[in-house]
Amino acid sequence: MGIQDILTTKGSTYTKYNGATPPTNPLATKASKMHADLAGTPGYSLDGASFSVVNTAYIQYDDGDNNPLPQPSQLDMNGKTPAKYKNPEKGTTYP
Numbered sequence: 326m327g328i329q330d331i332l333t334t335k336g337s338t339y340t341k342y343n344g345a346t347p348p349t350n351p352l353a354t355k356a357s358k359m360h361a362d363l364a365g366t367p368g369y370s371l372d373g374a375s376f377s378v379v380n381t382a383y384i385q386y387d388d389g390d391n392n393p394l395p396q397p398s399q400l401d402m403n404g405k406t407p408a409k410y411k412n413p414e415k416g417t418t419y420p
Contacts, residue, residue, distance in 0.1 A: 341387070351382040359383075373397040 331337070332344025341347070352359050358368045358375040369379040376394075383394045411418045 350385055
């Protein structure tokens with residue numbers, strides 16, 4: 326019997342979830358409103374939108390630390406799309 330088998334059948338006092346997979350934090354999914362929503366609307370990190378939803382998910386990170394939500398960026402471009410960047414060495418264009 327391997328370690329994974331032991332954890333999933335007998336559990337362990339050394340793991341918080343007793344060998345089970347922990348829940349996925351909403352900020353680690355495509356539905357996250359941290360940076361933008363699925364429609365492309367700016368999210369919390371750009372202009373502070375959806376603070377309550379993002380803050381609730383942010384403090385759920387289970388890393389043993391108090392996780393205060395950082396302030397949104399001060400680099401907002403007032404909704405304008407930044408100019409495309411062209412790498413001068415490779416000629417590659419980034420949106």
